[in-house]
Amino acid sequence: SEPPCWPGGWPVVGHAPRFIGDAANAWDQLSHIANQSNDFGGVVSIKIGPRHVYCVTDPDDCYTVASTCLEKDSYYDFVEPWLGDGLVTAKYAVWKEHYKHLHPTFSQTFLDTFMGVFNSQSRRLVKSFEKNAGKGLFDHYTNARHVALETICLTALGVDFSDSSFITEYIDALEPMFGTMVERFSKLWWHSPYAFSWSKLKKTQDYYMKIMQSMANTVLQKRKSEVLGNTCTERSILSGIQFKPFIDILLELSVEKGVFTDKQIREHVDTLLIAGHETTAHVLTFTMVLLGSHPEVQEKAFREIQEVLGSDRDVEKTDLSRLTYLEAVLKESLRLITVAPVIARKIERYVKLKNYTLSAGRTCVLMFHGLHKHPMWGPDRHEFKPERWLEPGKVPDNPNAFAPFSLGRRRCIGKTYAMMSMKTTLAHVIRSYRIKADHTKMRFKFGIVLKPDNDGYYISIEKRT
Numbered sequence: 359s360e361p362p363c364w365p366g367g368w369p370v371v372g373h374a375p376r377f378i379g380d381a382a383n384a385w386d387q388l389s390h391i392a393n394q395s396n397d398f399g400g401v402v403s404i405k406i407g408p409r410h411v412y413c414v415t416d417p418d419d420c421y422t423v424a425s426t427c428l429e430k431d432s433y434y435d436f437v438e439p440w441l442g443d444g445l446v447t448a449k450y451a452v453w454k455e456h457y458k459h460l461h462p463t464f465s466q467t468f469l470d471t472f473m474g475v476f477n478s479q480s481r482r483l484v485k486s487f488e489k490n491a492g493k494g495l496f497d498h499y500t501n502a503r504h505v506a507l508e509t510i511c512l513t514a515l516g517v518d519f520s521d522s523s524f525i526t527e528y529i530d531a532l533e534p535m536f537g538t539m540v541e542r543f544s545k546l547w548w549h550s551p552y553a554f555s556w557s558k559l560k561k562t563q564d565y566y567m568k569i570m571q572s573m574a575n576t577v578l579q580k581r582k583s584e585v586l587g588n589t590c591t592e593r594s595i596l597s598g599i600q601f602k603p604f605i606d607i608l609l610e611l612s613v614e615k616g617v618f619t620d621k622q623i624r625e626h627v628d629t630l631l632i633a634g635h636e637t638t639a640h641v642l643t644f645t646m647v648l649l650g651s652h653p654e655v656q657e658k659a660f661r662e663i664q665e666v667l668g669s670d671r672d673v674e675k676t677d678l679s680r681l682t683y684l685e686a687v688l689k690e691s692l693r694l695i696t697v698a699p700v701i702a703r704k705i706e707r708y709v710k711l712k713n714y715t716l717s718a719g720r721t722c723v724l725m726f727h728g729l730h731k732h733p734m735w736g737p738d739r740h741e742f743k744p745e746r747w748l749e750p751g752k753v754p755d756n757p758n759a760f761a762p763f764s765l766g767r768r769r770c771i772g773k774t775y776a777m778m779s780m781k782t783t784l785a786h787v788i789r790s791y792r793i794k795a796d797h798t799k800m801r802f803k804f805g806i807v808l809k810p811d812n813d814g815y816y817i818s819i820e821k822r823t
């Protein structure tokens with residue numbers, strides 16, 4: 359049978375009026391639907407204008423959809439002019455071909471070579487915090503994001519932008535462009551490509567997109583001539599840190615095997631830049647707030663870091679698996695504040711779930727924030743308790759209950775990269791500063807990823823002696 363309908367829909371427009379308003383309202387509605395879905399047994403259906411959208415929070419049903427519906431929903435077309443054939447937006451046929459070539463570049467062996475970059479970048483973040491020590495609340499997201507973008511530029515592009523204005527200029531174009539995309543989501547009448555093509559919003563979007571594409575192209579062309587001419591200066595600039603950036607692997611594949619066009623390389627690089635920095639920067643920001651609000655957790659993490667690392671040495675790859683409490687902190691943070699709360703798939707042919715059947719031609723949204731608050735997590739599911747990850751029987755034994763990086767074959771390719779870099783950064787930050795914050799003051803908004811909506815996420819820090 360069809361899943362139950364979320365109450366409160368209007369004729370013709372359905373639930374669309376509920377989404378009118380700002381991004382904070384959009385997040386409130388998404389949270390509401392997720393709760394309702396959990397109350398209704400894990401699936402609920404909503405109507406956004408003519409479009410039927412299924413919203414799923416049941417773990418097994420999430421997995422069924424993630425593993426059988428591999429085509430992204432047409433909502434992703436909003437981002438297509440920018441990210442094109444990049445892995446997030448690519449049509450399944452292209453994705454399958456490109457994924458085969460890209461997957462090995464995320465192997466543990468390649469990622470291990472990034473540890474030097476992760477450490478030096480973490481030290482840059484610690485240093486950038488220094489001026490705020492003992493000075494009250496400050497916006498640590500700005501620093502975290504700047505450093506995260508620098509990190510992904512180093513590892514994906516092989517370019518060190520720490521002494522240039524590239525990062526600031528990129529963020530200055532990215533912010534308003536992202537804004538136009540979120541605005542399009544929230545305005546039903548601009549969902550139609552035809553109506554949108556005439557809008558002022560599209561003009562603004564194109565303006566910023568051009569800036570970003572031309573920045574990416576400049577980097578790409580420079581790198582291409584270096585790779586072809588075998589004069590990769592950046593690698594020697596980062597002396598002592600030997601690694602191969604993703605772009606070199608893409609360029610080699612395109613030169614040797616003709617796998618990618620220049621445009622596709624640009625789209626892959628843009629995808630990595632955006633998917634690889636906004637997410638990790640927000641998770642670090644939120645995790646620091648949670649640590650600052652739970653001093654006993656923070657002290658326990660600090661003691662573990664002292665035990666594993668001892669002196670002020672760099673984090674090595676073998677340390678990462680020994681930082682088990684820190685890992686539990688990160689997982690609990692990803693569970694409680696799910697930075698990528700929703701993804702959407704196209705239902706191409708009918709899909710049989712545990713209790714319902716989804717009809718072809720519709721949209722299915724997997725609500726990971728709802729999955730992470732499913733009653734199976736227990737009565738304390740709204741609380742921050744890293745201990746649950748370390749005590750037997752305290753997390754659901756369903757392998758699909760935890761999906762911050764999505765599920766199935768199109769799950770995040772950067773999961774290990776993200777965990778390695780975030781753990782390294784937190785280890786450096788926690789051992790350098792004592793953090794104070796109040797997570798109850800945080801408000802959120804939906805900006806494709808989950809973002810803070812007020813300054814309630816600010817932290818204050820004191821230097822540890």
Ligand code: HEM
Pocket residue numbers: 445446457629630633634635637638641697698701702762763764767768769770771772773775776
């Ligand atoms: C905490 C950090 C991160 C989280 C929570 C996260 C989450 C996700 C999620 C939920 C998806 C599925 C998106 C969808 O289906 O629409 C995804 C896909 C993806 N992520 Fe991540 N991500 C993180 C970090 C990264 C990093 C560091 C990179 C790159 C270095 C990355 C690269 C990608 C790519 C390329 C895809 C598309 C994969 C595919 O379709 O094959 N992500 N990520």
